[in-house]
Amino acid sequence: MNKILKIVVIGGGSSYTPELIEGLINRYEELPVGELWLVDIEDGHEKVQIISELAKRMIKNKGLCIEVKVTLDRRLALEGADFVCSQFRAGCLDARIRDERISLKYGMIGQETNGLGGFANACRTIPITLEICKEMEELCPDAWLLNFTNPSGMVTEAVLKYTNVKAIGLCNVPVIMEKGIAQIIGADEGDFVMQVAGLNHLIWARKILHNGTDKLSIVMDEILKGNDPLIPSNIPPFNWPQDLLKDMGMIPCAYLRYYYTSDDIMQQEQEEAEGEGTRGEVVKAMEKRLFDIYKNPELAEKPKELEKRGGQYYSEAACELMSSIYNDKRKIMHVNTRNNGTISGLPDDCVVEVSSIITKNGPLPLNVDPFPCDTLRLIQLMKEFETLTVEAAVKGDLVAAKRGLILNPIVNTGTILDEALKETVKENLDYMPQFRWMFEKS
Amino acid sequence: MNKILKIVVIGGGSSYTPELIEGLINRYEELPVGELWLVDIEDGHEKVQIISELAKRMIKNKGLCIEVKVTLDRRLALEGADFVCSQFRAGCLDARIRDERISLKYGMIGQETNGLGGFANACRTIPITLEICKEMEELCPDAWLLNFTNPSGMVTEAVLKYTNVKAIGLCNVPVIMEKGIAQIIGADEGDFVMQVAGLNHLIWARKILHNGTDKLSIVMDEILKGNDPLIPSNIPPFNWPQDLLKDMGMIPCAYLRYYYTSDDIMQQEQEEAEGEGTRGEVVKAMEKRLFDIYKNPELAEKPKELEKRGGQYYSEAACELMSSIYNDKRKIMHVNTRNNGTISGLPDDCVVEVSSIITKNGPLPLNVDPFPCDTLRLIQLMKEFETLTVEAAVKGDLVAAKRGLILNPIVNTGTILDEALKETVKENLDYMPQFRWMFEKS
Amino acid sequence: MNKILKIVVIGGGSSYTPELIEGLINRYEELPVGELWLVDIEDGHEKVQIISELAKRMIKNKGLCIEVKVTLDRRLALEGADFVCSQFRAGCLDARIRDERISLKYGMIGQETNGLGGFANACRTIPITLEICKEMEELCPDAWLLNFTNPSGMVTEAVLKYTNVKAIGLCNVPVIMEKGIAQIIGADEGDFVMQVAGLNHLIWARKILHNGTDKLSIVMDEILKGNDPLIPSNIPPFNWPQDLLKDMGMIPCAYLRYYYTSDDIMQQEQEEAEGEGTRGEVVKAMEKRLFDIYKNPELAEKPKELEKRGGQYYSEAACELMSSIYNDKRKIMHVNTRNNGTISGLPDDCVVEVSSIITKNGPLPLNVDPFPCDTLRLIQLMKEFETLTVEAAVKGDLVAAKRGLILNPIVNTGTILDEALKETVKENLDYMPQFRWMFEKS
Amino acid sequence: MNKILKIVVIGGGSSYTPELIEGLINRYEELPVGELWLVDIEDGHEKVQIISELAKRMIKNKGLCIEVKVTLDRRLALEGADFVCSQFRAGCLDARIRDERISLKYGMIGQETNGLGGFANACRTIPITLEICKEMEELCPDAWLLNFTNPSGMVTEAVLKYTNVKAIGLCNVPVIMEKGIAQIIGADEGDFVMQVAGLNHLIWARKILHNGTDKLSIVMDEILKGNDPLIPSNIPPFNWPQDLLKDMGMIPCAYLRYYYTSDDIMQQEQEEAEGEGTRGEVVKAMEKRLFDIYKNPELAEKPKELEKRGGQYYSEAACELMSSIYNDKRKIMHVNTRNNGTISGLPDDCVVEVSSIITKNGPLPLNVDPFPCDTLRLIQLMKEFETLTVEAAVKGDLVAAKRGLILNPIVNTGTILDEALKETVKENLDYMPQFRWMFEKS
Numbered sequence A, B, C, D: 001m002n003k004i005l006k007i008v009v010i011g012g013g014s015s016y017t018p019e020l021i022e023g024l025i026n027r028y029e030e031l032p033v034g035e036l037w038l039v040d041i042e043d044g045h046e047k048v049q050i051i052s053e054l055a056k057r058m059i060k061n062k063g064l065c066i067e068v069k070v071t072l073d074r075r076l077a078l079e080g081a082d083f084v085c086s087q088f089r090a091g092c093l094d095a096r097i098r099d100e101r102i103s104l105k106y107g108m109i110g111q112e113t114n115g116l117g118g119f120a121n122a123c124r125t126i127p128i129t130l131e132i133c134k135e136m137e138e139l140c141p142d143a144w145l146l147n148f149t150n151p152s153g154m155v156t157e158a159v160l161k162y163t164n165v166k167a168i169g170l171c172n173v174p175v176i177m178e179k180g181i182a183q184i185i186g187a188d189e190g191d192f193v194m195q196v197a198g199l200n201h202l203i204w205a206r207k208i209l210h211n212g213t214d215k216l217s218i219v220m221d222e223i224l225k226g227n228d229p230l231i232p233s234n235i236p237p238f239n240w241p242q243d244l245l246k247d248m249g250m251i252p253c254a255y256l257r258y259y260y261t262s263d264d265i266m267q268q269e270q271e272e273a274e275g276e277g278t279r280g281e282v283v284k285a286m287e288k289r290l291f292d293i294y295k296n297p298e299l300a301e302k303p304k305e306l307e308k309r310g311g312q313y314y315s316e317a318a319c320e321l322m323s324s325i326y327n328d329k330r331k332i333m334h335v336n337t338r339n340n341g342t343i344s345g346l347p348d349d350c351v352v353e354v355s356s357i358i359t360k361n362g363p364l365p366l367n368v369d370p371f372p373c374d375t376l377r378l379i380q381l382m383k384e385f386e387t388l389t390v391e392a393a394v395k396g397d398l399v400a401a402k403r404g405l406i407l408n409p410i411v412n413t414g415t416i417l418d419e420a421l422k423e424t425v426k427e428n429l430d431y432m433p434q435f436r437w438m439f440e441k442s
Helices: A017-026 A042-061 A074-078 A092-105 A115-139 A152-162 A173-185 A216-224 A242-248 A254-260 A262-274 A279-295 A304-309 A314-326 A373-395 A398-407 A415-427 A437-441 B017-026 B042-061 B074-078 B092-105 B115-139 B152-162 B173-185 B216-224 B242-248 B254-260 B262-274 B279-295 B304-309 B314-326 B373-395 B398-407 B415-427 B437-441 C017-026 C042-061 C074-078 C092-105 C115-139 C152-162 C173-185 C216-224 C242-248 C254-260 C262-274 C279-295 C304-309 C314-326 C373-395 C398-407 C415-427 C437-441 D017-026 D042-061 D074-078 D092-105 D115-139 D152-162 D173-185 D216-224 D242-248 D254-260 D262-274 D279-295 D304-309 D314-326 D373-395 D398-407 D415-427 D437-441
Strands: A005-010 A033-039 A067-071 A083-086 A144-147 A166-169 A193-199 A202-210 A331-338 A351-359 A362-365 B005-010 B033-039 B067-071 B083-086 B144-147 B166-169 B193-199 B202-210 B331-338 B351-359 B362-365 C005-010 C033-039 C067-071 C083-086 C144-147 C166-169 C193-199 C202-210 C331-338 C351-359 C362-365 D005-010 D033-039 D067-071 D083-086 D144-147 D166-169 D193-199 D202-210 D331-338 D351-359 D362-365
Touching (some): A005 A017, A017 A042, A017 A314, A033 A042, A033 A074, A067 A074, A074 A115, A083 A115, A083 A314, A092 A115, A092 A262, A092 A279, A092 A415, A115 A144, A115 A152, A115 A373, A144 A314, A152 A166, A152 A351, A166 A362, A173 A193, A173 A202, A173 A216, A173 A314, A173 A331, A193 A331, A202 A254, A202 A373, A216 A242, A242 B398, A262 B415, A279 A304, A331 A362, A373 A398, A373 B398, A398 A415, A398 B242, A398 B373, A415 A437, A415 B262, B005 B017, B005 B074, B017 B033, B017 B042, B017 B314, B033 B042, B033 B074, B042 B279, B067 B074, B074 B115, B083 B115, B092 B115, B092 B262, B092 B279, B092 B415, B115 B144, B115 B152, B144 B152, B144 B314, B152 B166, B152 B331, B152 B351, B152 B373, B166 B362, B173 B314, B173 B331, B193 B331, B193 B373, B202 B216, B202 B254, B202 B373, B254 B262, B314 B331, B314 B351, B373 B398, C005 C017, C005 C074, C017 C042, C017 C314, C042 C067, C074 C115, C083 C115, C083 C314, C092 C115, C092 C262, C092 C279, C092 C415, C115 C152, C115 C373, C115 C398, C144 C152, C144 C314, C166 C362, C173 C193, C173 C202, C173 C216, C173 C314, C173 C331, C193 C331, C193 C373, C202 C254, C202 C373, C242 D398, C254 C262, C279 C304, C314 C351, C331 C362, C373 C398, C373 D373, C373 D398, C398 C415, C398 D242, C398 D373, C415 C437, D005 D017, D017 D033, D033 D042, D042 D279, D074 D115, D083 D115, D092 D115, D092 D262, D092 D279, D092 D415, D115 D144, D115 D152, D115 D373, D115 D398, D115 D415, D144 D152, D144 D314, D152 D166, D152 D331, D152 D351, D152 D373, D166 D362, D173 D202, D173 D216, D173 D331, D193 D331, D193 D373, D202 D216, D202 D254, D216 D242, D254 D262, D314 D331, D314 D351, D331 D362, D373 D398, D398 D415, D415 D437
Parallel strands (some): A005 A033, A005 A083, A033 A067, A144 A166, B005 B083, B033 B067, B083 B144, B144 B166, C005 C033, C005 C083, C033 C067, C144 C166, D005 D033, D005 D083, D083 D144, D144 D166
Antiparallel strands (some): A166 A331, A193 A202, A193 A351, A331 A351, A351 A362, B193 B202, B193 B351, B331 B351, C166 C331, C193 C202, C193 C351, C331 C351, C351 C362, D166 D331, D193 D202, D193 D351, D351 D362
16 A cells, blocks of 8 residues: 555535645645545535635645545545545435424434434435445445444444445544543643543543553543533533542543433523524534635635534544554554444444554454443443444334334333324435335325 | 241231232132231321221131231231231322322323332332341241332342342232233133243233244234233323334333333323322322222122222232242242343343242243343343342432433433432432431531 | 144154153043154164054053054155154164264264264264254144254254254153152152253253252252262263262253263273173164064063163153143153253353243243353353254364364364264265265365 | 662572563663562572572673662562562472373373363462462552463462452463564564464464454464464474364464364373473473573573573563553553453453553453354363362362363363372472361361
């Protein structure tokens, strides 16, 4: 692999892409990218053009030579690729907003990776991802797929179960946790080892090894004081149950608030929905502003405003991951990969999010100490939701969907679920061909 | 054990007792009861007297000689007992009503064996039960404890984990299912084998073996038609999600409605609470009427009205269990006992509700075929709730309580749970000495 | 199934058959057999004729009317059968003797269900059994297969894994244990519950429930005194390691001597081989004598001499099993059936030998309490040997065979195993078509 | 820990020590050793003096300043130590020779970490090691114990189960495998990742990651050609069963020959015992020669002859491990540590030998992909042997010893085991105080 690398970005018109460009520019010496292909769909043509122009200006500004190409022809882009970054959003932000609003209408938390919204997102995204993978098997069988399309854990599980593509799922949550911890313990990145484990958006930091001691309790004390730099800046403030955390011996990621403080979050979401708008709506407005900024022909670097967007460090993580693979760096990163016994009590073939050594052959997960039984039960429950959702998304199996959703703690069951599910599928029918039978029948 | 048997009833003043008397009368030939001791507390003295008089009339009416004794001195009763039936209610129906009302106030389903109410009931009941067991270890170490005090599964787990008493937990749910199935398939009891498995109030019929075929699908078809004699008469009508059940390959007990139709049940409970009253309130009124009937000096048999009470067949099951043990009958009954691998995926030392052969040495559980993974996850989750609740009840450990409640699908979490939990403990402080530290501290 | 039953015996010319006839005669009232088909192969024609004549005399003697038919046409016999008893011996006793002699030649214990001999027997027997099952699927799909062809556990596993036939494996070892226990504790059969668990020829009695107490330690004391009626009469005396048994808390079956006293048994076998002959040779001579007795036209009952043959109670068990199924007796018997979690730590789809309630729908295993870890390890090891041997027998996979044999504690490994294995296959090539490739290649 | 380090060597008079000295000299820059304490017992005084003089010459020769101290007072040495290297041999080589001869006398393979010899060695070594650990808890509670005293896996398990000492077990087997693999694939150490897993002397290389591909099959091909640099030079040549290895998908360590070629090894050992002597006897002669060389006052470096000794790279590994801990190197090394789910199917609290990242906080094991079932069964069996042996060694429990030995594939059972065990204990009574009760009683 000493040739110049070809990198393909599916969903190249995403507002995150400038961070990715910046990451590639910063690693130009260690990661010799020759071509960067931005792929998007018809509807995203304008946005991907804006991104492409900005990318070119950013690269030129640094005096580097990475060729930036834009295309709507995915096969053309994939041919001979070395790395494929998947960051598309099926149905765009409108679909996310619809998910949120439907969930709220039926009294449930609306969220793009969990609950009813997570189900909808998975059902829209997985079929397209599998299509991409079939093309990869043909056109670039040795390429790595770096998935950060949400729901990242379920999408990666679908790829690893149903295709032969070498895939790794990524998320910015552990990256933000790591940076927050660095700040609390006053250490440089790489100076300490944070080990996380769980599922995507359902992880706990299990160890924080620094200079011969485990600093977990120091970090916990800081969090309990309300000083919590581990929480992504786009998440509104909330309170952990203090006694619970004190007793836990591990640091939950911010998304655990859906389980530990479900009612508070429900109320918060309802207030937001009636006020500034749902998270999707806020992001949509933000994106509009971002693209206005990106259009500026004077702009030749990643603008500050992107940091508020929420996906912070996603692309940074992707670039670091590509470099770690390419250079066999054996850095510890936190990725979604096949379980294979890493977390005891989960099937071998499911996908988990765990700290791993990144090699040229892919991730080698660190072993995870057994979880306390109650935490394990939550992980097992949510993994079963995910696995049934993947099955439903691949096969169009409504009963599998329902069996999964019934387990999910943030989903209401009964008549209301039947109705919410029907509405979800109906409103998304353009993106869920696997469920068209439901409406053909009736 | 060829002597005449001594049977002790803790909570002898219960409105159920006449069914128990009837059961003993019907089995007089096979189960030679010499003395029946009805034990109650000061507050229940009047009720236990009424029951005792009725019992004596019933026995005399049949010309039998069982001595009926009433006492408030539990140790006196326990000395040399052969069977101890536990059917008391700590805090009486008022406590149950309080549980229901607090749960509803905080937007949660109110229920005496599950959720916040189940937690409260366990915390009131388990300390007293362990006290009784300590006395049994001293005064009647060979006696069997037949527990049908709710929450029956958790109470039995506490006894088996923390004492040396030989205990079996009982519930009328499987009995009613068996009778309903007999009706559907047109078979006599004992003619077919129904195998159930799960936890107390969380069981599924796994097999219905009759004349060489498994009649499960026949029973399921009937249930899906809305003809469901497996549901206790005291439970108001509700609808199972049809497609879910069709796909399930096993018959859920009625209490599974809390998981499969949570929102419908929540609404139903709220309507009841605003209308005829909560279940506890309805039962309280019913009990009052029952005791008026029991007082009638002409009455010398179990009155028809008792059947509407809800606990139907409880006492019947208890009598049959005593006879099965005494006579080494090896009948298949459905009991709460130590898991020991019966249900794969649960700890050996937890208590499960499973079909078992009843011998003079106690129950020998039938092996349970592996559960589908999603159902297993629900069972594991609820068992963890139960185990943490038992721990909380025994040790007064509030964090254990919270860790358990957070897992429970019918419990809301966050600020609301903190408040609901605090109110629950405060209102029950007379019955929850283990949690007094919470209010001493502050 | 109120018609008159058709029973088929594969290997009808076996010297055991008179016991089977006696068993059917004794159960004539409860098990209405109309036709008894004795099937054998060309080489066994004379013997099956002798048996058939004896059977007819025995039936006539009692004035019953069971039609006895002899055939070499298996399909004719199987058509419409209700029960198929499999008790054939592929390669006859000569094959068994060859197995024993080859094993001994290479310094290994020679045995028909274990080690190299067990491997050879499985590879001869399983292909024929699967052939029979294919015919059963076509000609009598509702019939039960009662297998007591050795190695019974592996043969039953092959049937349950590779066919749709309803099969139960039987062995006389637990029957003899039960009778020995009855003698020690002075109880009638059916009066107590003996629970065994493990694999075929690798079981332990785990519970001996009698009149409200577990008599296991009483039985153990008697065994340690050297008074051991649990050991089949055909097994020469040997000594259990006393301290090991005292500590064990369960009663091992006689075949466990291969693991607990391997060297003693090896020496015993070598002495026998140089003296009176191997077990197979002794049996062969005995059989010759038996058939001389059977020929006697005056003989109209099972002769006493059969009892020394070794397979005592096999056929008795088979008759009782047929009756238990036919009459839905729900008797506790000890059978080889699908594990399904009965013994924790073994795969669901493997076959185990466990005490079960026999119903018209087949066996319902009693749950088995967790084994001590060291015993479990031995069971897991031997089950893996069995599973790999079944795979080798079905697929002709020599590496699977070797992987299995290497695990087996009574097998020597290395050059010697390669040679012993090659000789075994070569000498049995007529009965092991699946391994012919080995000699075609070279 | 920026002070100058104090390193203690228990068994400082070992012939290996010069390699350790060389390792410390080579790492002087990264591992600032101030004091090196060589501890030995009275009987080893002369040898430790010789070693000490040689060490001083070696250090002086390089112009470094590490203070070398000799003492028989262990407590003095341990006080304030940073690293404690345990490499003593309880009973010296004479005990090892005795073990070998007793095993052979009873027809069993004689080996210092396995079978009867492994049991004897564990029972001599573990009590002393626990004594050392008690002293470490008091005198240097923060020190790391690096154990390479055999049987290294069992000794480390004893320490981690029964003390609070931070301990890591080491072996040279994986080091030699890694060097052999480097040679075959033509890569530098550190350039590729070899992942091993199993138990001490029972490991398999599972992955050989080099430049983006797994070179395992390339290495396997070379081994099958008979070119096997992975086998320690002190092990006489033997043949792997070719078809078995081809099928295995992982590379067994040389000690697996005891299981895969047991009979060949038995014969080899018997021939050696009758010829050049047992391994222990050969080593004893070699050691004598080595000490003659060490005495030479001109000698100021590790002599070439040491390489033939067999323990090659042991001390090298120890030095590298100390440096990895001290410098938080996060190098992948292969160590004995607590399982905690690393190998699925083994208890959490047992010790396994697995590739781990070495941090200042100790080893972080890499997750191990599930083993094929037959290999897992062997590992589980041998771990149970080890765990029971540790229990026997700590408690003097003879039945535990026997239960463990009966499982061990290289142990004969029955009368012969009783005798061999009795002789073993009797001959070692000076070193096995825990078993003195056996001879007091009789």
